[in-house]
Amino acid sequence: MFLLNVLLALAWSALSAQFDPPNLIFGFLLGYLVLWLTVRGENRSYFTRVPRVLSFMAFFLKELVKANLNLAITVLRRDMNLKPGVVAVPIDLPNDAAITLLVNLVTLTPGTLALDVSSDRMMVYIHTLNASDPQEFRRYMQEGFVRRVKELFQ
Known part of the structure; x- marks a missing residue:
């Protein structure tokens, strides 16, 4: 559908x-609208995925700009x-691709660096320049990056 x-x-x-x-x-x-109006059946998942991907891209760009400004x-x-x-x-991500995406996005964000993923794939270790409140950073990562990556892969 995307190729079309x-x-x-x-x-x-x-x-x-x-x-x-x-x-x-x-x-x-315009093509998205035409496809949305004409496609029926099992290919409808494309129309929920595109808005999710666009929303995710907007979220990441906003976080990237925010992190750059904070670091500057x-x-x-x-x-x-x-x-x-x-x-x-x-x-709590569904597969290795989601974990890889999360780790890469964290590493691309200035001020943070993903160091390792636990062997049970339930924990990621992140180096941050501001670890004064680890609970706040954990909440920020889970409610932002982790939640959005999980939504993207559902």
Whole structure:
């Protein structure tokens, strides 16, 4: 379904003779609407997955910008006031792909680094530059990244 949606977006851009990003995005959205109106049966899961993926991408971009700004402010302060540490964050993810995505996203976020996953795959160890309140960091990770990755793989 995704490939068909991309092909519809490319067809729209070809018909309008404009291959710029706004036109491709509009073509993708238009193709999504056409597919939503015409597809019946078992292929309907695509229409719940695309909004989830878009929501997840928006969430991650927001967190990425927030983390960059926080780190820049911390570094530019006269007293950096860093309290680095390793925090164990419980995870309940359905498969290895979800765990891999979580670990990579944590590592991409400035100020955090995923160090290891427990052998039972129920805990991820994350190094953070601000471990002054481990419970708060654990809650932030579980309600943000872990919950959203889990929703993405359902």
